Every structure is written in structure tokens, then in C-alpha cells.
Amino acid sequence: PLRICIMHMVPVLGFLVLLHNCVCAATSVPKPNILLIFPDQWRYDWGGSYYDVPIKTTNFELIAESGTMFRRAVVASPLCAPSRGCLAAGREYDMAGVPSNFDNDYPINQTTFYKVLRDQAGYHVMTCGKDDLTKKSQPGLNGSYHAVELGFSDWLRSSGKMDVVHTSQPHEPYGAFLNAVPANTTPPTTLWDIHKKEYKSDCQWRSYVCNNSSPLPDFAYEDNWIAMNGLKLLQRKPAGKPWFLQVNIAGPHPPFAITENMTMTVRGRQFPLATDHTTLTNNQQLVVREDYAAEIENIDRWIGMYLKYLNETEQLDNTLVCVSSDHGEMLGDHDDWGKSQPWSGSVGVPLICMGQKLGVRVGAKIEKPVTTMDLAGTFLDYAGVKPADGMTTQSLRSILEGNSDKNRAYVWSGLSNWREVIQWKDNNTIYKLICCNGTCPGQPKNTMTDELDWLTDMTHEDDCNAYPLQLLPKICKRLDKAMYTQTAGGQKKMTVLLYNVAEDPYEMKNLVKSEQPVVRDMLKLLPAGKCPYSV
Numbered sequence: 189p190l191r192i193c194i195m196h197m198v199p200v201l202g203f204l205v206l207l208h209n210c211v212c213a214a215t216s217v218p219k220p221n222i223l224l225i226f227p228d229q230w231r232y233d234w235g236g237s238y239y240d241v242p243i244k245t246t247n248f249e250l251i252a253e254s255g256t257m258f259r260r261a262v263v264a265s266p267l268c269a270p271s272r273g274c275l276a277a278g279r280e281y282d283m284a285g286v287p288s289n290f291d292n293d294y295p296i297n298q299t300t301f302y303k304v305l306r307d308q309a310g311y312h313v314m315t316c317g318k319d320d321l322t323k324k325s326q327p328g329l330n331g332s333y334h335a336v337e338l339g340f341s342d343w344l345r346s347s348g349k350m351d352v353v354h355t356s357q358p359h360e361p362y363g364a365f366l367n368a369v370p371a372n373t374t375p376p377t378t379l380w381d382i383h384k385k386e387y388k389s390d391c392q393w394r395s396y397v398c399n400n401s402s403p404l405p406d407f408a409y410e411d412n413w414i415a416m417n418g419l420k421l422l423q424r425k426p427a428g429k430p431w432f433l434q435v436n437i438a439g440p441h442p443p444f445a446i447t448e449n450m451t452m453t454v455r456g457r458q459f460p461l462a463t464d465h466t467t468l469t470n471n472q473q474l475v476v477r478e479d480y481a482a483e484i485e486n487i488d489r490w491i492g493m494y495l496k497y498l499n500e501t502e503q504l505d506n507t508l509v510c511v512s513s514d515h516g517e518m519l520g521d522h523d524d525w526g527k528s529q530p531w532s533g534s535v536g537v538p539l540i541c542m543g544q545k546l547g548v549r550v551g552a553k554i555e556k557p558v559t560t561m562d563l564a565g566t567f568l569d570y571a572g573v574k575p576a577d578g579m580t581t582q583s584l585r586s587i588l589e590g591n592s593d594k595n596r597a598y599v600w601s602g603l604s605n606w607r608e609v610i611q612w613k614d615n616n617t618i619y620k621l622i623c624c625n626g627t628c629p630g631q632p633k634n635t636m637t638d639e640l641d642w643l644t645d646m647t648h649e650d651d652c653n654a655y656p657l658q659l660l661p662k663i664c665k666r667l668d669k670a671m672y673t674q675t676a677g678g679q680k681k682m683t684v685l686l687y688n689v690a691e692d693p694y695e696m697k698n699l700v701k702s703e704q705p706v707v708r709d710m711l712k713l714l715p716a717g718k719c720p721y722s723v
Contacts, residue, residue: 303339
């Protein structure tokens with residue numbers, strides 16, 4: 189009888205298995221596509237009407253209103269190769285293996301989130317433009333250097349603006365493209381010759397003030413060429429696979445050499461001038477700001493082109509679209525230019541994501557600090573795979589979908605001789621503590637510098653032993669050395685600064701003496717061993 193029962197159950201079990209498979213097939217949701225538009229050097233407060241800057245970014249604002257905007261996103265390190273290396277590695281600056289722009293390429297024995305997407309999640313992973321993961325060696329004449337090892341399935345890689353022209357002959361794809369296009373000159377030349385002369389001699393003041401509009405036609409302007417290449421990658425991708433595309437536009441990085449058509453869109457607008465600035469005249473500042481705005485507005489035009497393409501090809505509903513940048517631009521604040529510094533203009537970047545059909549909240553504005561390094565964990569989360577061993581990236585998905593209001597208690601940024609930690613208390617109190625080995629780079633001129641003499645003055649044994657985590661006892665045992673690091677040239681002071689960036693976004697008021705308990709608490713949060721006071 190038992191044998192008969194089992195024999196009679198076999199067809200039933202087969203039917204149930206078949207029914208289960210049919211139901212799963214009917215209800216399974218395809219993995220989302222992922223588009224990351226990732227320009228170079230776009231500072232946080234030049235992102236639309238949300239700030240006091242008359243910049244026209246219609247498509248950026250469309251994504252922000254249709255999705256979620258992180259108003260206080262910071263980068264793990266505000267320099268091209270380290271920042272992009274941290275994103276690729278899903279690791280903090282001190283763990284990512286890319287300490288500066290030209291020390292070394294990204295270590296290919298360390299996996300990237302691109303590779304996890306490709307090899308574990310089954311994505312077709314694409315990149316175009318200046319990903320800077322092989323910045324020391326450059327991407328090669330065809331852009332393929334280490335592309336497969338980094339995790340890409342298809343690519344149209346190129347170098348950044350000044351890297352393109354640092355050799356006498358083209359050495360990477362954008363220069364080779366320009367060299368193949370004749371210029372209407374006497375004697376005959378190519379667009380490469382014109383472009384190189386423009387960058388080498390026509391742009392002044394650290395390449396921020398260019399004498400004339402770019403002589404390149406619009407189709408050959410580097411940002412346009414990169415963006416068009418991204419669309420080419422989308423058009424030739426294989427059908428039936430989820431895809432990831434990172435569009436690494438070269439602007440708004442200097443030189444601010446913009447085309448004639450771009451120039452016409454910004455002249456005559458009044459932009460706010462730099463904070464704590466004494467170097468350029470107001471008119472010179474205005475020219476720099478007009479050109480910077482023109483580069484951003486051109487990028488915004490391309491954001492619109494990508495949204496249009498995805499909509500027309502019926503892919504928009506199943507695509508997570510994010511826009512951010514590798515670092516900001518000081519734009520003359522504190523007489524500083526470029527990046528590499530711990531100040532808001534350098535470490536702060538835009539970050540918006542859209543994907544309503546994927547569960548992303550509409551119109552949300554997040555005030556709590558986040559790090560762009562966590563985009564890696566976010567993309568892996570949406571792809572249904574976990575970060576690789578050693579990755580410290582965390583997902584922003586719970587914030588995007590409204591299930592949480594933060595994913596970290598604090599965020600870090602750092603480079604070279606400084607580290608900083610940013611911690612949210614409330615929307616009116618967001619503390620940033622900076623520790624520098626020596627003077628902080630580009631330190632605000634009218635900011636009181638204090639090397640924490642009050643910490644070394646705490647000689648009472650009870651005060652020392654009472655503090656949590658034994659922070660002060662460590663300091664008390666070396667009172668005469670707490671402020672110094674021994675170097676080959678002698679002793680170098682450590683500088684510790686504290687700001688409330690919610691009320692003081694340009695870091696003009698150092699609170700290190702007035703908020704001593706806050707300083708003590710936040711010193712514990714710095715990366716271990718990166719400041720004499722950290723534990």
C-alpha cells in the first residue's frame with residue numbers, strides 16, 4: 189500500500205513543481221538597469237535652484253523631483269583617481285589602494301564592484317570617458333588598458349582634459365579622434381593641434397580663465413564626444429541582459445574652455461562671488477563662474493538626452509538613474525581652486541537618484557550626510573548580490589525607498605595629510621572635524637587655528653582616566669608630544685578644526701575651543717591612527 193501511495197503522488201508532485209516554476213516565472217522581476225552619470229569636479233551647491241546660484245539644470249532638477257536628492261553627499265577622497273578608486277573598490281580612502289592621482293593605477297588584484305556586477309550578477313557593464321582607474325598609465329590608444337580586469341564588458345574610455353594633451357602626439361582615444369579630423373587652417377592642421385594649443389597657451393590663471401571660446405566644433409568638444417560614446421554603448425549592448433553604464437564626463441573640470449554656443453547661454457548672468465577671496469577681481473571671478481556654469485548646463489543637456497533615449501527605448505521604468513561627481517571645485521573660496529582639500533567646496537558633490545517604478549521615493553530631500561563610496565553598495569544591492577570580501581561600502585537603498593533616514597552614523601573623507609569626519613546631530617547641527625598633519629591645505633585665512641593646546645593642558649590624572657575609550661589617557665601620557673609628528677625636517681604641528689557646516693557651510697568659524705566636548709567625542713570617530721588624538 190505504501191508503494192502504491194508513493195506512485196500515485198509522483199504525478200501530483202510533478203504538477204506542483206511545474207505550477208511553482210510557472211508562478212515564479214510569471215512574477216519574477218527583471219534586474220534593473222543602472223545608469224550613473226559621473227562628471228568630474230561638480231561641486232554640491234551648483235546643482236539647480238536648490239541653492240542661490242542662477243544655473244539652469246532642468247534635467248538635473250527633473251531627476252531630483254522625480255527621485256531622491258542627497259543634499260550633503262561627500263566623496264571618500266576629493267581627487268580624481270582616489271575618489272574613483274574608492275567607488276570602484278567600495279572601500280574607504282585608506283583601504284582602496286589609490287593614494288593619489290599618479291602614484292599607481294587601481295590595483296587589479298583588488299576586485300571592483302564592476303566586476304561583481306559582471307561576473308556574479310550577470311550584468312553587461314559599460315564605461316565611457318575618464319574613469320581614471322589607470323590614470324598613471326593612462327587607458328592606452330584604444331582605451332582598453334586593464335578594462336577587462338577592472339570588470340568592464342564594453343568600453344569607450346579616454347583621458348581627462350589635461351591628461352589628453354600632456355604628450356606631443358595622441359596617446360589615448362580622444363586625442364586620436366581629434367587628430368583624425370582636419371581643421372580649416374593654413375597651413376593644414378588637425379583638431380588635435382588646435383586643441384593642444386588652446387589648452388597649453390590660451391588658458392591662464394591655472395587654466396580657469398581662457399582668453400577665447402574653444403575653437404572646437406560642438407561635436408568634437410570632449411564632454412559632447414564622451415556623452416555621445418555612452419549612447420553608442422547603449423545602442424550596441426546585447427539584448428536580454430541587465431546593464432550598467434557609467435558616463436565619466438570630463439567637465440566641469442578646468443580648463444574652462446567652452447564652445448561659442450555654450451558661451452552664448454551664460455553671458456550676462458550674475459553669479460555669487462567666492463567666499464573669503466582676495467585674488468581675482470569681481471569681473472574675473474564672474475568669467476570663471478559663467479564658464480563653470482556653461483559646462484554644467486551642457487552636462488545637464490546630456491542628462492536630458494539620456495533620459496530621452498531611455499524613455500524612447502522603453503527602458504526608463506526599469507533603470508535606476510543616478511548623477512553625482514568624483515569631487516567638487518573650490519571656485520576661489522578661501523583663495524583656493526580645484527579640489528584635494530577638506531572644505532565643503534572640495535568634498536561636497538551633487539547626488540540624485542531616480543527610479544520610481546523601482547521603489548525610489550519621489551521628491552525626497554535627505555539632509556543627513558552620505559558618502560558617494562556607498563553608490564557601489566547601492567548598485568550591488570539593486571543587482572541582488574553582496575559586496576565582495578573587504579568592501580566596506582553600504583547600500584543607500586533603504587534611504588532611497590524610505591525605509592530608513594540614514595545608513596551610517598558618520599562619514600569620512602581624506603587625502604594626503606588630512607582626514608575628516610562628518611556627523612549629523614539635527615538639521616541645524618552637522619559637525620565636521622578635520623585633523624591635518626601640519627597646516628590644513630587651503631585653510632581659511634580668517635579662521636582661528638588651534639592645535640588643541642587645551643587637550644595637552646589636561647594634566648589632572650582623574651580627568652585623564654575618566655574619559656571614555658581611554659582617549660585622554662593616551663594623550664596625557666605624552667603631553668609634550670601630543671601636538672607634533674616627527675619628520676625628517678623636524679617637528680610638524682597637528683591641526684584640529686571643528687565646524688558646524690549646517691550653519692557655516694563655508695567653514696568660516698572654528699568651534700574647536702567653544703565645543704570641546706564635541707571635539708573629544710568626534711576625535712574617537714576618525715580613522716584609527718590617522719590623527720595623534722584618534723584611537
